[in-house]
Amino acid sequence: MELFAELNAWHWGIIAVVLIIFEIFAPGAFLLWLGIAAAVISILMIFMPNLGWEAQFVIFAIVSVLSIVIFRQWRNKNPEVSDQPALNRxxxxxxxxxxxxxxxxxxxxxxxxxxxxxxxxxxxxxxxxxxxxxxxxxxxxxxxxxx
Missing domain, CATH: 2.40.50.140 (Nucleic acid-binding proteins)
Structure with a gap:
C-alpha cells in the first residue's frame, strides 16, 4: 500500500495519457472515459496534493462511472445519422x-x-x-x- 501512498498528479496524468492512447488503438469509447477520469484526478491532485490514495481511487471510480453513464445517455438521445442506414444490415x-x-x-x-x-x-x-x-x-x- 506504500506504492499507492506515493501517487501524485504526474502519476494520474501519465495514467490518463496511457488510457487515451489505448483508446486510439482499441476504439470502443470506454478507455477514453477512464482516461478522462484519470485526468480529472490529476487536476484535482494539483489543488489537493494531500488527498489520500483511497479517496483518489473512490473519486476515480465515481468519475469513471458517471462519465460513461452520461456519455451513453447523450449518445442514446443523439444517435449518429448515417447516409447509409442499412449498411452492414x-x-x-x-x-x-x-x-x-x-x-x-x-x-x-x-x-x-x-x-x-x-x-x-x-x-x-x-x-x-x-x-x-x-x-x-x-x-x-x-x-x-x-x-
Whole structure:
C-alpha cells in the first residue's frame, strides 16, 4: 500500500495519457472515459496534493462511472445519422425490393435467390415465377408478400 501512498498528479496524468492512447488503438469509447477520469484526478491532485490514495481511487471510480453513464445517455438521445442506414444490415437493404420467385413457397416457407446469396423467406404460398416484395426482416429470414 506504500506504492499507492506515493501517487501524485504526474502519476494520474501519465495514467490518463496511457488510457487515451489505448483508446486510439482499441476504439470502443470506454478507455477514453477512464482516461478522462484519470485526468480529472490529476487536476484535482494539483489543488489537493494531500488527498489520500483511497479517496483518489473512490473519486476515480465515481468519475469513471458517471462519465460513461452520461456519455451513453447523450449518445442514446443523439444517435449518429448515417447516409447509409442499412449498411452492414444486409437483409434491411432488401426491404421494399421486388423479386421473382425461382422456387415456390410451400407451407409459408421457401427460398429466394437475391444477388449472390440465398435467403429463407416466409409468406403466403406462391408458385415459382410470382413477383414478391420484401416487407421485413426477422434475423436471417425475409418476410415477403405477393405483388
Amino acid at each position: 444486409r437483409g434491411a437493404q432488401y426491404v421494399g425490393r421486388v423479386f421473382t420467385l425461382e422456387v415456390p413457397i410451400v407451407d409459408g416457407q421457401g427460398k429466394l435467390h437475391v444477388d449472390d446469396s440465398s435467403w429463407k423467406i416466409v409468406g403466403e404460398d406462391c408458385d415459382a415465377g410470382t413477383k414478391v416484395r420484401v416487407t421485413g426482416v426477422d434475423g436471417v429470414v425475409l418476410r415477403i408478400e405477393r405483388v
